[in-house]
Amino acid sequence: MSTRHDDSRGSRPGGGVKPLGEGRGFNRERLPKHLQETLPAPHESVTTRSHLRVNDIHEGDARLLLPRIEPDSVALSVWSPPYFVGKQYESHLTFDTWRSLIKTVITLHYPVIKPGGFLAVNIADILCFKDKSMPKVQAEVISRRKSKVTREDVLRAAGEHPEMNRYQLAELLGCSEQTIDRRLNGNNIRGGKYETQTRVRVVGGMVEEWALAAGFYTYDRRVWVKDAAWENSRWASLSYRAVDEFEYIYIFWKPGITTVDRSRLTPEEWRDWGSRGVWSFPSVRANDDHEAKFPVELPRRLIRLLTEPGEVVLDCFMGSGTTAAAAVMEERKFIGIEIEKKYVALAKQQLRRVQPKLPDVH
DSSP states (O other): OEEEEOOOOOBOTTSOBOOSSTTTOOOGGGSOHHHHHHSOOTTTTOOSSOOOOSSEEEESOHHHHGGGSOTTOEEEEEEOOOOSSSOGGGTTOOHHHHHHHHHHHHHHHTTTEEEEEEEEEEEOSOEEEEOTTSOSOOOOOGGGOSOOOOHHHHHHHHHHOTTOOHHHHHHHHTSOHHHHHHHHHOOOSTTOTTSOOEEEEOOHHHHHHHHHHHTOEEEEEEEEEEEEEOTTOTTTSSSSOOOEEEEEEEEEEOSSOEEEEGGGSOHHHIIIIITOSEEEOOOOSOOSSSTTOOOTHHHHHHHHHHOOTTOEEEESSOTTTHHHHHHHHTTOEEEEEESOHHHHHHHHHHHHHHOTTOTTOO
C-alpha cells in the first residue's frame, strides 16, 4: 500500500497553486509565521564550497560539516549523540556545552533534510551530569555497610566523650575514621565525600523543543528495549532507581510530501516491528573498539521503514560506522561525519567488511 500524506502545497501570491522551490513539494508559506521569519530560505545557509561526498565518511566536527551537505538531499538522518553518562569521548563536555552541541546539530539538519524526510535521534531518556549545588546527603545504604556502627552509636559516643576527635572515636568504637565521618555527615554516597554530586534530568522534552525550534515536527517515537545496565551504571548506582534497560528513538519530520509505502517491509516485519512502538533486541555485546556502539538492527529498521532504496542516509556522530553499514546492506547511500580520526578509520574498516567492493569509500 502506498499513500502520500501532507500535500504541502499552497496558493502563491498572484494566484496559482505550486510548490515553493522547483521539484521540492514544499511550500514555505504553509509554515507557521514564526518559522517563516526565523528559518533560512532554501540554500541561504549553505556555503559555496563543494558538497560533502556521498558514500564517504568525513572527519570533522558535525557543526562545521553539516552546512556542506547538499540541501534537501538527505531522506533520513539517524544518529546517537553523546549521552553525557561518563564515556571517555564525552569527558570534556559540561552540561551547557552538551546542550549547545545537540541543539546546534539539530538546527543544522533542517536545510539538508529533504521535505518529507526524517530526523531520528536515539538517546537514553536520562542525563547524568555534575551539579555542585546538590546536597551531599543522598542515601544511607544500609545493605552495603561493612561496619555495624550506626549513627546513633557515634552520636552517643561523641556525647559521652566530647573531647574526642573522630580518630579517637573511631578507636573507641572499633571502626575507621571514614566510618565516623560517613555516619555524622552522610558521606556514604557513590564517588566519595569530595565528589561532586550526579544530577539526573529527563532529556526527551529538550530534544523535542530543539527540533521544533529548528522547523521539524514530532512524528513518532519508538522504545528500544535492550540489555539492562546494572551497577556499573551512573544512573542506577546505590539507590532505589531502576536499572537502565531501554532507550528512545525520537523521530522528527520536515514539512513536505512523505510517501508511505508499507510494501518496504514484509507482512511479518510490519506485524512484528514496523507497526510496533516497542522494539526488543540486544545491545552490542562487546564495545572493545568503541565505547558506545549501537546494534546494526537499530538503524537498519529505521532505514527500511523511512527511506527508499537509493536514498541518502546521514549519521553525523558516525562512531564505528554502524549506520553506514546498515545503509549499504539496505542498498541506500550514506554520508558519515565523525570527529575522532581513529573512529573514522574504524568505520571505514567496518564498511569494507560489509561490502569489500563498495565504490567511493576512501
